[in-house]
Amino acid sequence: MRIFRKKSVSEAEMIQGCAAGNREMQKLLYERFAATMKGVCLRYSKTSFEAEDIMHDAFLKVFKNIDKFKGDCPLEGWVRRITINTALSHLRSRLHKTEASETDELVEIAEPETAFSTFAAEELMELVRSLQPKYQAVFNLFAIEGYSYKEISEMLNVPEVTCRSHYLRARNMLREMVEKSNKIYHEKIS
Template identity: 55%
Template sequence: MKLFTKPKSDEDKLIEGCIAGKREMQRLLYDLYAKKMMVVCLRYAPTTFEAEDIMQDAFIKVFNNIQNFKKDCPLEFWIRRIMINTALKHLRSKQLLTVSHEAEEVANLSSGEVSLSGYTMDELLSMIQSLAPRYRMVFNLYAIEGYNHKEIGEMLGISEGTSKSQYSRARAILQSMLLRQENNLKEHVISN
């Protein structure tokens, strides 16, 4: 009796090619994920230049460690995690994860909810990038990546309570920015 084996998927072939060091397969993997991963890096980095550096370093790690990839999670998730960890390491090395002194601004913020439907991805990304590094990290990790505050605390070397507090402040600052933009738009429409 002959046993049937499941044919290899395109992803399996891609991974095997990268493990074997085949440049064309590495290029294919890079091309497949670069745009999505650049968006991840831009959310963490203060500038596009730094985001590009982070992504470059992270893809080197991906290629150097692809033999360790286990199929218990999607490849994209595994790559994203490397991007995030590389971004955090980069920001730690630049000492950009120090505590911010935006308490005065936070104290004056409105707690009103704002609709995001009128904003482009670039506008929202720009607002997130304008946050102080610590707030930006916590906001991205919690609101976008889905980590809980305990995990964030462990990743950033802060307490769970500090993570919650910084997320709350980041959210309030972003809401304030959105409210200011909405008010500016309303004033512009009224004056015309």
């Protein structure tokens, strides 16, 4: 009796297969990065549906452009970058729907550090997703992805000072939300 074993596929083979349009290889790549990319998409979206829409578009772009992947960076980083760019383009299409533009003045308020350590990842995710799109994008890019303000300003095509302002506003909003939820929690307990 022959035992069939699943053949392990190297990253290079997978890339080559995807470039050739091999559906099995494409599925393999999807399965390898789907969970991580869903996490990324969730941070840039408001709903799970939207996150999957972004993910859908992002993977289509990945498969379409994988022949351009030169291998000078990790594949995951390349896929992540495409996913982030797709999420940002989704975000841009929504930006005109948001409220009137606010002044880009720097609002640096020295406040005591809020303890986020008590929050689980899911709760933090919910907090981030509740931010307005433009703050959400800047916060994600700066605080989580680690991009500099300059890079973010280029990615979002906004001035650097605006990025800084948006990040500070996002941070303050998160603090307020945490404090509010803490307050509700304490009231319920008392």
